[in-house]
Amino acid sequence: xxxxxxxxxxxxxxxxxxxxxxxxxxxxxxxxxxxxxxxxxxxxxxxxxxxxxxxxxxxxxxxxxxxxxxxxxxxxxxxxxxxxxxxxxxxxxxxxxxxxxxxxxxxxxxxxxxxxxxxxxxxxxxxxxxxxxxxxxxxxxxxxxxxxxxxxxxxxxxxxxxxxxxxxxxxxxxxxxxxxxxxxxxxxxxxxxxxxxxxxxxxxxxxxxxxxxxxxxxxxxxxxxxxxxx
Amino acid sequence: xxxxxxxxxxxxxxxxxxxxxxxxxxxxxxxxxxxxxxxxxxxxxxxxxxxxxxxxxxxxxxxxxxxxxxxxxxxxxxxxxxxxxxxxxxxxxxxxxxxxxxxxxxxxxxxxxxxxxxxxxxxxxxxxxxxxxxxxxxxxxxxxxxxxxxxxxxxxxxxxxxxxxxxxxxxxxxxxxxxxxxxxxxxxxxxxxxxxxxxxxxxxxxxxxxxxxxxxxxxxxxxxx
Numbered sequence: 001x002x003x004x005x006x007x008x009x010x011x012x013x014x015x016x017x018x019x020x021x022x023x024x025x026x027x028x029x030x031x032x033x034x035x036x037x038x039x040x041x042x043x044x045x046x047x048x049x050x051x052x053x054x055x056x057x058x059x060x061x062x063x064x065x066x067x068x069x070x071x072x073x074x075x076x077x078x079x080x081x082x083x084x085x086x087x088x089x090x091x092x093x094x095x096x097x098x099x100x101x102x103x104x105x106x107x108x109x110x111x112x113x114x115x116x117x118x119x120x121x122x123x124x125x126x127x128x129x130x131x132x133x134x135x136x137x138x139x140x141x142x143x144x145x146x147x148x149x150x151x152x153x154x155x156x157x158x159x160x161x162x163x164x165x166x167x168x169x170x171x172x173x174x175x176x177x178x179x180x181x182x183x184x185x186x187x188x189x190x191x192x193x194x195x196x197x198x199x200x201x202x203x204x205x206x207x208x209x210x211x212x213x214x215x216x217x218x219x220x221x222x223x224x225x226x227x228x229x230x
Numbered sequence: 231x232x233x234x235x236x237x238x239x240x241x242x243x244x245x246x247x248x249x250x251x252x253x254x255x256x257x258x259x260x261x262x263x264x265x266x267x268x269x270x271x272x273x274x275x276x277x278x279x280x281x282x283x284x285x286x287x288x289x290x291x292x293x294x295x296x297x298x299x300x301x302x303x304x305x306x307x308x309x310x311x312x313x314x315x316x317x318x319x320x321x322x323x324x325x326x327x328x329x330x331x332x333x334x335x336x337x338x339x340x341x342x343x344x345x346x347x348x349x350x351x352x353x354x355x356x357x358x359x360x361x362x363x364x365x366x367x368x369x370x371x372x373x374x375x376x377x378x379x380x381x382x383x384x385x386x387x388x389x390x391x392x393x394x395x396x397x398x399x400x401x402x403x404x405x406x407x408x409x410x411x412x413x414x415x416x417x418x419x420x421x422x423x424x425x426x427x428x429x430x431x432x433x434x435x436x437x438x439x440x441x442x443x444x445x446x447x448x449x450x451x452x453x454x455x
Binding site: 052061064066067068070071074078079095096098099102103106107117193 | 283289292295297298299302303305309310325326328332333337370373385
């Protein structure tokens with residue numbers, strides 16, 4: 001196996017960005033050591049590995065740090081490409097399809113990501129939260145169309161198997177459960193975005209995802225309060 | 231399907247550093263393309279059809295199929311034309327080096343344009359803050375460059391393509407932000423000059439005085455004084 005087994009992930013259990021890296025490592029069947037970071041007291045290893053942004057996730061492979069979750073996902077995909085023992089690809093091989101995957105992954109982090117911070121961390125009142133929820137729903141409606149285009153009738157954005165866009169959007173699903181509880185309805189609404197609603201259930205049910213995308217809403221709410229108080 | 235025209239077309243706006251990244255990449259690969267200047271105040275049917283999500287330039291059309299987002303376009307150019315162009319790849323082949331290149335290109339994207347905009351759009355305290363940040367950003371990038379001739383090492387590469395269009399904005403940053411890139415980051419200034427000697431860069435960057443003039447016009451238009 002190229003690169004051996006020397007893999008470590010610095011993450012936070014609720015971080016959509018760390019979650020996507022862990023899902024990909026699971027998909028690839030790669031064992032790794034996981035270290036939970038305290039955002040209020042960042043480890044020397046984290047700060048030393050990511051001096052520019054000081055953020056999670058960090059992938060440490062053979063002692064070398066790779067930063068920025070989408071960059072980490074592509075790195076893993078390139079070091080451990082599809083093939084050996086049925087190991088899947090995360091990015092498509094065709095250059096145009098790769099460009100499409102990168103485009104939609106960037107869209108998710110841009111539009112869903114900014115709405116996510118607005119819905120949970122930055123809103124100062126319910127009005128601001130509602131505005132962020134509306135932005136999230138608008139982005140999800142666009143993604144409904146993207147799903148149709150990318151999946152071509154198959155179960156995931158990546159086709160038969162989970163791909164880049166799946167893990168990027170999937171990383172937010174734990175927090176979406178919290179939003180669902182707060183707003184009293186499902187953010188990925190089966191009436192407005194039926195394809196995405198089906199996708200959400202399928203993604204959560206995947207072996208590589210279980211135990212990584214959190215589902216303990218109460219625990220996440222406690223985490224949220226702590227973060228907002230920081 | 232956006233259009234059926236064969237070959238490469240670039241929907242762009244003359245002063246856009248993001249568009250210039252694509253032009254430089256295309257020229258580095260010696261790829262012929264049709265340049266289509268867009269009127270951003272009155273967006274064309276073709277632009278709106280090709281980038282319905284963001285309605286922004288640049289957009290690369292390849293046999294009518296659109297690719298959007300400048301760094302995604304540059305990677306597409308690098309990957310789709312890797313064997314046919316006979317030119318060296320913009321991204322290195324080693325995965326770790328690629329990750330480093332993507333990291334720094336992403337850093338340029340996250341930091342430079344936004345901070346630069348605040349430099350000329352704001353006054354007083356926010357402008358002072360932007361000034362401090364810009365010096366920090368440029369010093370960080372200078373640190374990443376190190377002693378290498380290019381961010382890519384010996385070869386002009388992905389990070390160089392990502393950052394070099396912003397060198398045409400140094401004069402504007404200097405005048406509005408009272409920053410001297412020559413003084414604060416001499417190695418970066420030398421890198422900018424070195425890149426400027428490449429035909430692809432020389433041909434595609436806007437003259438710094440034109441950028442400054444353009445910003446002056448924008449400020450008047452937005453009523454910023």
